[in-house]
Amino acid sequence: xxxxxxxxxxxxxxxxxxxxxxxxxxxxxxxxxxxxxxxxxxxxxxxxxxxxxxxxxxxxxxxxxxxxxxxxxxxxxxxxxxxxxxxxxxxxxxxxxxxxxxxxxxxxxxxxxxxxxxxxxxxxxxxxxxxxxxxxxxxxxxxxxxxxxxxxxxxxxxxxxxxxxxxxxxxxxxxxxxxxxxxxxxxxxxxxxxxxxxxxxxxxxxxxxxxxxxxxxxxxxxxxxxxxxxxxxxxxxxxxxxxxxxxxxxxxxxxxxxxxxxxxxxxxxxxxxxxxxxxxxxxxxxxxxxxxxxxxxxxxxxxxxxxxxxxxxxxxxxxxxxxxxxxxxxxxxxxxxxxxxxxxxxxxxxxxxxxx
Numbered sequence: 317x318x319x320x321x322x323x324x325x326x327x328x329x330x331x332x333x334x335x336x337x338x339x340x341x342x343x344x345x346x347x348x349x350x351x352x353x354x355x356x357x358x359x360x361x362x363x364x365x366x367x368x369x370x371x372x373x374x375x376x377x378x379x380x381x382x383x384x385x386x387x388x389x390x391x392x393x394x395x396x397x398x399x400x401x402x403x404x405x406x407x408x409x410x411x412x413x414x415x416x417x418x419x420x421x422x423x424x425x426x427x428x429x430x431x432x433x434x435x436x437x438x439x440x441x442x443x444x445x446x447x448x449x450x451x452x453x454x455x456x457x458x459x460x461x462x463x464x465x466x467x468x469x470x471x472x473x474x475x476x477x478x479x480x481x482x483x484x485x486x487x488x489x490x491x492x493x494x495x496x497x498x499x500x501x502x503x504x505x506x507x508x509x510x511x512x513x514x515x516x517x518x519x520x521x522x523x524x525x526x527x528x529x530x531x532x533x534x535x536x537x538x539x540x541x542x543x544x545x546x547x548x549x550x551x552x553x554x555x556x557x558x559x560x561x562x563x564x565x566x567x568x569x570x571x572x573x574x575x576x577x578x579x580x581x582x583x584x585x586x587x588x589x590x591x592x593x594x595x596x597x598x599x600x601x602x603x604x605x606x607x608x609x610x611x612x613x614x615x616x617x618x619x620x621x622x623x624x625x626x627x628x629x630x631x632x633x634x635x636x637x638x639x640x641x642x643x644x645x646x647x648x649x650x651x652x653x654x655x656x657x658x659x660x661x662x663x664x665x666x667x668x669x670x671x672x
Contacts, residue, residue, distance in 0.1 A: 358464040359388035360397060360456065362473055363432060371407065371439040372478040381437035383473055385422055385456070387429040387465075395458055395465045397422040399435055402453040406477050408438045409454060437475050443515040443555075445483035445589050449476055484513035485522060485583060485595040488557065506532075506562035506600055510547055510581070512554040512590075520585040522547040522595070524560055531602045532577035533563045564602040575602040 331345075364383030371381030385397060401407045404418035411420045416438040424433075437454065456470035489508035510522060524534050529543035536545045541563040549558075562579070581595040 358391070358468060360458060360465075360468065360470040361386050361388050362456075362471055364473060371437050371475055372480060381439070381475055382434050383437070384432035384434050386432040387424050389464075390426055390429050391424065391460060391465050392426065393460055394426075395424045395429070395460045397424070397470065398457045398459065400455045400457070402455060402472075403450070404440075405442065406440055406450050407452040407454065407475050408440060410436050410438070435473075439477045441480070443481055444517060445481045445514045446479045447589055449478050451476055481514040483516075483589045483593060485581065485593065486511050486513055487581075487596055487598055489598060506564070507559050508562070508598055509557035509559050511557040512549050515551055515554050516549065516585060516587040516590050517551065518586040519551075520549045520554070520583055520587065520590045522549070523582045523584070525580045525582065527578035527580055527597075528575070529565075530567065531565055531575045532579070532600050533565060534579060535561050535563070560598075562600045564600075576600070577602055 334342075362383055362385060385399075387395060399409050399411070399420045399422065401409050401418050408416035408418060409420045410416045411422050411433060414420055416436070420435065422433045422435070424431075435454075452475045454473045454475060456472065458465050458468045458470055460466040487508055487510060510524075512520060524536075524545045524547065526532050526534055526543050533541035533543060534545050535541040536547050536558060539545055541561070545560065547558045547560070560579075562577075577600040579598045579600060581597065583590055583593050583595055585591045
């Protein structure tokens with residue numbers, strides 16, 4: 317029987333023949349070489365769907381990212397595959413039973429080499445509007461004492477991080493308009509808050525501008541009321557609402573109706589997403605405090621030509637209104653004249669009595 321050695325190239329030496337036939341007894345038998353063709357190739361295989369593993373920034377969302385790693389052949393010793401996130405600020409990785417981090421390690425043995433191991437990919441929620449999804453590369457390195465797997469080339473895996481942040485400036489006010497009053501010190505104060513919707517990469521300045529500074533002024537915390545005020549948000553304070561106080565301007569004019577003041581906002585920043593971003597305007601209802609109270613006299617006679625007027629005479633009176641009406645406005649004045657009965661003679665013998 318011929319025994320073949322298992323090797324890439326092997327030569328077998330045989331002992332002399334043993335036989336009762338003297339012709340074959342002790343005859344020399346030549347050795348014979350055999351070549352065993354190996355059908356195994358060392359390698360690390362990645363199994364994932366699509367061109368890139370999808371992940372999301374939002375924690376707890378079902379859109380999770382993962383792929384599996386398995387060796388292509390049995391190693392002679394254990395193999396450690398180190399998984400490295402190319403952008404740990406966007407993507408973290410972990411194997412079974414480990415915490416998500418910038419790197420993780422998978423260990424394969426000569427017994428477990430053919431069992432796929434899962435790498436979980438987690439998107440980092442950065443609260444920044446990235447102006448689109450981000451792409452990240454995950455690389456791999458193999459470490460082994462044996463020659464076949466040590467330093468072997470392993471393909472990288474792509475991950476697409478779905479962004480869940482949208483830049484914006486949010487106004488928080490009660491009702492459809494902020495109510496203010498012209499009267500100083502009155503409890504009916506006006507205010508609303510401003511806050512960013514996502515973390516900026518640089519500071520953001522929001523300039524608040526009164527569209528009608530003759531009716532309403534504004535100020536931020538610790539500032540004096542004026543036609544404009546500025547709110548500053550940083551990458552640290554972006555989520556803290558800032559209050560804008562609205563003050564009505566007391567003009568001493570009866571406006572007949574309440575005034576509506578429009579307040580605009582403009583953003584400036586070296587963050588290109590927030591620079592010039594559209595911001596909604598806010599309206600403020602300025603409650604007029606000069607309206608006449610019904611059945612209350614607001615006009616006095618300050619001078620006149622006399623307390624009584626004779627027949628055929630005329631008199632001039634001066635009226636003063638409190639508060640003073642605005643230029644070009646119209647005021648309706650009601651007054652009553654009283655006097656003693658008078659007699660008007662007629663062509664007949666009788667007469668009529670009357671009063672004015």
